[in-house]
Amino acid sequence: MSRELIYNAFLHLTPNHHSHGYWRTQEGRVQYGYSKLEPYVDVVKTLERGLFDTLFIADVSGVYDIDKGDDSATVRAGSQFPEPDPITIVSALGLVTEHLGFAVTSNVVQSHPFQFARQLSSLDHFTDGRAAWNIVTSYLTNGFENFGYDRIVPHDERYRWAQEYVDVTYKLWEKSWEDGAVLHDPESNRFFDPERIHRIDHRGEYYSVAGPHIVEPSPQRTPVLFQAGNSQAGREFAARNAEVTFLPSYTPETARKDIGILDEESRRQGRNPSALKKIVQLSTVIGSTEDEARRKQRHLHENVDFDALLGFLSGGSGIDFTGIDPDTPLSELRKRVEKGDHVRSIIRAAAEADYGTEGEATFKDYLLSHAFLPGKFAGTPEQIADHVQRWSDAGVDGFNVVPVTTLGWWDEWVEHVVPVLQERGLAQREYHPGTLREKLFRDGARIASEHRAHRVAIPARG
Numbered sequence: 017m018s019r020e021l022i023y024n025a026f027l028h029l030t031p032n033h034h035s036h037g038y039w040r041t042q043e044g045r046v047q048y049g050y051s052k053l054e055p056y057v058d059v060v061k062t063l064e065r066g067l068f069d070t071l072f073i074a075d076v077s078g079v080y081d082i083d084k085g086d087d088s089a090t091v092r093a094g095s096q097f098p099e100p101d102p103i104t105i106v107s108a109l110g111l112v113t114e115h116l117g118f119a120v121t122s123n124v125v126q127s128h129p130f131q132f133a134r135q136l137s138s139l140d141h142f143t144d145g146r147a148a149w150n151i152v153t154s155y156l157t158n159g160f161e162n163f164g165y166d167r168i169v170p171h172d173e174r175y176r177w178a179q180e181y182v183d184v185t186y187k188l189w190e191k192s193w194e195d196g197a198v199l200h201d202p203e204s205n206r207f208f209d210p211e212r213i214h215r216i217d218h219r220g221e222y223y224s225v226a227g228p229h230i231v232e233p234s235p236q237r238t239p240v241l242f243q244a245g246n247s248q249a250g251r252e253f254a255a256r257n258a259e260v261t262f263l264p265s266y267t268p269e270t271a272r273k274d275i276g277i278l279d280e281e282s283r284r285q286g287r288n289p290s291a292l293k294k295i296v297q298l299s300t301v302i303g304s305t306e307d308e309a310r311r312k313q314r315h316l317h318e319n320v321d322f323d324a325l326l327g328f329l330s331g332g333s334g335i336d337f338t339g340i341d342p343d344t345p346l347s348e349l350r351k352r353v354e355k356g357d358h359v360r361s362i363i364r365a366a367a368e369a370d371y372g373t374e375g376e377a378t379f380k381d382y383l384l385s386h387a388f389l390p391g392k393f394a395g396t397p398e399q400i401a402d403h404v405q406r407w408s409d410a411g412v413d414g415f416n417v418v419p420v421t422t423l424g425w426w427d428e429w430v431e432h433v434v435p436v437l438q439e440r441g442l443a444q445r446e447y448h449p450g451t452l453r454e455k456l457f458r459d460g461a462r463i464a465s466e467h468r469a470h471r472v473a474i475p476a477r478g
């Protein structure tokens with residue numbers, strides 16, 4: 017049975033996820049509550065009213081500094097800093113919801129796979145099978161420095177490392193406990209059957225893990241696997257491991273192409289392309305009229321803290337954008353960087369793009385249309401539904417909905433946009449029963465039989 021589009025709520029337990037500077041406005045002050053539990057309880061109750069599939073919690077484990085340099089702009093602005101640990105909030109939010117899934121971001125450097133597999137199995141138990149993992153390899157220098165590395169591990173090596181990491185978790189989740197190992201049998205005096213519980217004896221390049229897994233199999237065993245990779249190594253990793261992936265596509269046309277590439281990669285990896293859901297960002301400001309939506313978008317843009325945005329962009333890309341005046345005309349900037357600065361190719365592409373501005377486009381136009389994520393599409397609920405329809409026609413399976421503020425804002429979406437989406441058959445009207453995987457794929461609770469998780473081998477018992 018086919019299903020409606022998937023909607024995830026894009027959240028981060030931090031003062032400013034992507035709306036750099038907006039916290040200073042009247043509506044933005046809701047973010048003062050970022051480190052309290054209650055505002056997130058309100059958010060998940062709202063999301064469930066709006067039949068969202070998943071709360072997707074992003075995370076980083078370091079500050080956005082510039083090649084071990086200045087982090088003052090992002091720290092000052094609370095841009096993805098500080099970072100309470102997302103895993104700690106899920107049990108509480110699971111208790112006040114019944115259907116919403118919880119995708120927790122965790123990178124391979126921050127936690128040992130034995131301990132992480134244990135945590136996710138626990139969450140999957142405590143939420144009755146609604147846990148998911150966003151597998152990330154981390155891109156922050158400071159995120160590596162915090163765990164004993166002098167510098168960031170090179171990009172493709174991070175993906176090799178991540179493959180071994182997920183393989184260890186697959187062995188723990190899928191191979192350590194056979195079905196039927198849980199007996200609860202007073203007659204034979206066996207709570208568990210030790211014959212069916214195995215060590216994994218993993219010996220690899222990065223990890224040695226004996227096992228057995230010390231949590232009994234949870235409803236989904238392997239939680240639903242999310243991942244985003246734009247690079248070749250990233251795409252291969254997604255096609256091999258992920259069940260939900262984020263496309264880098266800016267337009268429905270490019271999404272169509274990106275989906276084709278991923279489907280081909282999935283087939284190469286021996287997987288059915290439909291076993292990998294493709295999601296894009298859906299970033300809107302909502303107005304009762306188009307004029308109102310545009311006014312709200314202007315208000316959002318007028319309040320951008322460009323120093324924080326540049327610090328964030330620099331920390332994430334490893335390219336120092338700070339010190340460039342946002343009002344610099346792009347042509348001027350291009351002339352300056354032609355002489356050999358390392359932002360050259362980005363600025364050239366930026367200078368050649370069409371921004372639809374009346375005068376000459378500036379660096380600020382580039383930043384607002386590409387780097388600043390919230391509020392990209394301004395429109396009425398009906399226009400937003402048309403927009404969603406265009407992406408759906410291009411073949412995407414769903415969206416990560418980007419809020420203007422991570423707290424508070426969701427009521428607006430649920431009240432005004434969801435009914436129109438439901439009316440058009442673009443959003444579900446009721447939850448499908450079962451675990452998160454059953455809801456997303458309308459199939460079993462366990463990961464698909466052809467997935468690599470079932471193919472990793474553990475040594476036979478001697």
Ligand SMILES: Cc1cc2nc3c(=O)[nH]c(=O)nc-3n(C[C@H](O)[C@H](O)[C@H](O)COP(=O)(O)O)c2cc1C
Nearest residue numbers: 074075076121152153154155244245246247250262
């Ligand atoms: C929607 C979305 C959410 C992401 N969330 C996180 C995150 O929370 N933490 C993180 O370290 N990286 C996150 N990333 C970055 C990805 O893990 C990955 O590094 C990025 O897509 C680049 O992929 P590549 O290295 O293959 O080019 C996210 C990416 C996307 C598109």
